[in-house]
Amino acid sequence: MKRFIGFVTKEFYHIFRDKRTMFILFGMPMVQIMLFGFAITNEINNVNIAVFDQSKDSETQQIINKISASKYFKIVNQITHEAQIESVFRTGKVKAVLVFEKDFIQNLQNKKTVKVQVITDATDPNMANTITNYINAILQNYSQEINKNVKPVYQIQTQTQLYYNQELKSVFTFVPGVMTVILMLVSAMMTSISITREKEMGTMEVLLVSPIKPFQVVIGKVFPYIFLSIINAAIILLLGVFVFEMPIEGSLFLLVLESILFIITALSLGILISTIAQSQQTAMMFSLAGLMLPVIILSGFIFPISSMPLPLQILSNIIPAKWFIIIIKAIMLKGATIQTIWKETLILIGMTVLFIAISIKKYKIRLE
Amino acid sequence: MSIKVQNISKSYNKIKAVEAISFEVNEGEIFGLIGPDGAGKTTIFRILTTLLFADEGTASIADFDVVKEYKSIRNCVGYMPGKFSLYQDLSVEENLTFFATLFGTTIEENYDLIKDIYIQIEPFKTRRAGALSGGMKQKLALCCALIHKPKVLFLDEPTTGVDPVSRKEFWQMLKRLQQKGITILVSTPYMDEAALCDRIALIQKGEILKIDSPHNIIEKYDKTIYDVRAKNTYQLLLDLKSYTSRYSVYAFGESIHYTDRETEFDSEALKKYLEDKKHTEIEIRMTKPTIEDVFMDL
Numbered sequence: 001m002k003r004f005i006g007f008v009t010k011e012f013y014h015i016f017r018d019k020r021t022m023f024i025l026f027g028m029p030m031v032q033i034m035l036f037g038f039a040i041t042n043e044i045n046n047v048n049i050a051v052f053d054q055s056k057d058s059e060t061q062q063i064i065n066k067i068s069a070s071k072y073f074k075i076v077n078q079i080t081h082e083a084q085i086e087s088v089f090r091t092g093k094v095k096a097v098l099v100f101e102k103d104f105i106q107n108l109q110n111k112k113t114v115k116v117q118v119i120t121d122a123t124d125p126n127m128a129n130t131i132t133n134y135i136n137a138i139l140q141n142y143s144q145e146i147n148k149n150v151k152p153v154y155q156i157q158t159q160t161q162l163y164y165n166q167e168l169k170s171v172f173t174f175v176p177g178v179m180t181v182i183l184m185l186v187s188a189m190m191t192s193i194s195i196t197r198e199k200e201m202g203t204m205e206v207l208l209v210s211p212i213k214p215f216q217v218v219i220g221k222v223f224p225y226i227f228l229s230i231i232n233a234a235i236i237l238l239l240g241v242f243v244f245e246m247p248i249e250g251s252l253f254l255l256v257l258e259s260i261l262f263i264i265t266a267l268s269l270g271i272l273i274s275t276i277a278q279s280q281q282t283a284m285m286f287s288l289a290g291l292m293l294p295v296i297i298l299s300g301f302i303f304p305i306s307s308m309p310l311p312l313q314i315l316s317n318i319i320p321a322k323w324f325i326i327i328i329k330a331i332m333l334k335g336a337t338i339q340t341i342w343k344e345t346l347i348l349i350g351m352t353v354l355f356i357a358i359s360i361k362k363y364k365i366r367l368e
Numbered sequence: 369m370s371i372k373v374q375n376i377s378k379s380y381n382k383i384k385a386v387e388a389i390s391f392e393v394n395e396g397e398i399f400g401l402i403g404p405d406g407a408g409k410t411t412i413f414r415i416l417t418t419l420l421f422a423d424e425g426t427a428s429i430a431d432f433d434v435v436k437e438y439k440s441i442r443n444c445v446g447y448m449p450g451k452f453s454l455y456q457d458l459s460v461e462e463n464l465t466f467f468a469t470l471f472g473t474t475i476e477e478n479y480d481l482i483k484d485i486y487i488q489i490e491p492f493k494t495r496r497a498g499a500l501s502g503g504m505k506q507k508l509a510l511c512c513a514l515i516h517k518p519k520v521l522f523l524d525e526p527t528t529g530v531d532p533v534s535r536k537e538f539w540q541m542l543k544r545l546q547q548k549g550i551t552i553l554v555s556t557p558y559m560d561e562a563a564l565c566d567r568i569a570l571i572q573k574g575e576i577l578k579i580d581s582p583h584n585i586i587e588k589y590d591k592t593i594y595d596v597r598a599k600n601t602y603q604l605l606l607d608l609k610s611y612t613s614r615y616s617v618y619a620f621g622e623s624i625h626y627t628d629r630e631t632e633f634d635s636e637a638l639k640k641y642l643e644d645k646k647h648t649e650i651e652i653r654m655t656k657p658t659i660e661d662v663f664m665d666l
Contacts, residue, residue, distance in 0.1 A: 006466055009466075206447060206453045206467075209445065366421065367414060
């Protein structure tokens with residue numbers, strides 16, 4: 001036991017004395033969460049649009065007012081000729097143009113039907129889609145208002161309701177996502193690097209020719225990172241809750257337990273990498289190329305798994321991060337209990353056991 | 369018998385590193401493996417410290433088999449690899465404490481063993497190991513290898529890259545450790561250090577050429593060596609090589625060592641030959657053979 005404590009102490013010295021390690025451990029999580037939380041977002045705010053009003057009556061004016069009153073749009077341009085539409089898009093200053101037909105108010109009163117055209121700049125398809133939806137919603141709302149006194153003949157009304165994230169805040173998906181990426185990266189990369197460093201520096205040779213047992217070396221390497229990763233997870237959660245107003249609907253205790261489970265999964269993956277990689281650089285490449293990208297792309301963090309081609313959907317099952325994202329979202333947003341996420345939890349436990357079993361089998365008690 | 373090696377062979381991807389090597393080291397002996405880089409010294413060390421499997425042959429350390437009883441060996445040997453293998457980001461004291469706890473002991477417990485050495489690096493005990501000079505690093509590494517009072521000490525090229533003064537000190541330390549009953553297996557590419565061992569094995573290309581005490585090895589050397597000097601050493605080397613009765617010619621420090629095929633060697637004739645070749649300041653003197661001379665002959 002004394003031997004083990006001595007080893008862990010040495011590991012802490014390594015971590016605290018290396019500025020790069022310290023930065024990756026504590027700087028990166030904060031930078032990432034801030035980046036994802038503030039800069040990268042699917043929501044629209046203050047989008048510049050132009051209006052081509054060919055009717056210029058009280059009715060169109062009301063609609064325009066309604067649109068500009070919302071915080072989503074800002075009307076920056078009034079167009080007078082059709083030819084101008086193209087040119088305002090070219091300048092890139094507006095993302096959408098709203099066109100009202102001639103004799104708008106007359107048509108509305110006589111024919112009971114009017115046309116509004118929404119032209120969007122689809123160089124950014126997601127943005128264009130969102131803008132169209134938002135404008136549609138505003139127009140829909142308006143037509144309901146003017147129809148209040150008229151009794152419609154037949155009408156099907158769809159009523160959509162968004163559960164768990166009513167405002168469609170993208171932060172709600174980014175916080176769990178970033179937490180997963182960070183924990184994966186920190187845990188797996190740092191442990192794999194720290195074990196391969198011993199090999200590279202030649203200190204592994206001295207460690208091997210000593211009475212310390214292989215599992216003591218491995219656990220001794222992992223132990224400080226479990227501790228530091230928990231601190232990391234806590235920082236991310238605190239930022240999520242207090243800066244981005246992310247709710248934690250479920251039990252905090254369960255969330256912490258699941259996070260520790262995932263940290264251990266990632267650490268065991270790191271050990272596995274280090275048994276294969278001979279140098280710090282290979283370990284780094286393995287962790288970055290082999291973990292970072294799949295974690296970001298295949299875990300459902302950014303791209304929904306259900307819309308991926310089938311082979312990728314199948315492949316995503318072996319990514320531990322996928323299961324953790326499901327778990328953490330369920331707990332934080334849906335208030336899930338262990339009854340609903342036991343399957344995912346079991347998968348993570350299974351993966352961990354597998355990784356550790358392979359690592360112990362592959363751990364070399366000699367140099368070759 | 370402290371170390372027993374029988375017919376050890378080892379190759380890496382069909383390249384022979386060590387071939388059918390056998391030797392024995394007595395308890396409390398300083399045994400030197402002498403040979404140039406790439407002779408297979410490190411491979412022998414790694415097999416004996418249980419880090420590598422030999423392809424063939426058996427070996428035992430303190431009567432423990434290197435394959436079956438590797439755990440017992442790892443408890444009772446001290447190993448200092450050729451490459452500096454301590455934690456560079458840990459201070460001198462931290463390194464020593466770590467290795468002491470690794471072997472289940474403390475610095476205080478075996479302080480008398482390392483005292484002579486540690487006293488020299490103690491003023492720098494808070495300095496990071498990476499910031500030490502070459503000689504200091506070696507002293508610290510030796511302390512770390514000694515801290516658990518090993519029965520057998522393996523030192524792989526401990527003085528490579530160390531200044532002459534530190535090298536001398538290092539060997540004095542080894543002599544003192546020997547007096548404390550520790551068996552030492554040391555390798556070195558420096559021939560002058562060979563004379564300081566009790567017995568040496570001369571190795572080249574993975575094979576042992578000779579095993580004996582340095583004294584006997586020199587004693588048994590039957591050729592007379594002449595130390596030849598002239599103003600232009602390089603031209604002298606070339607001209608000596610084309611002298612008809614030469615046996616061997618090689619540079620030795622600032623002079624050339626020359627041996628002749630004939631037992632009745634006439635130094636005057638050689639001097640005349642060199643004068644004809646327009647050499648000046650010619651000196652030809654008989655000299656005592658050294659390990660290096662023996663090695664060159666093998």
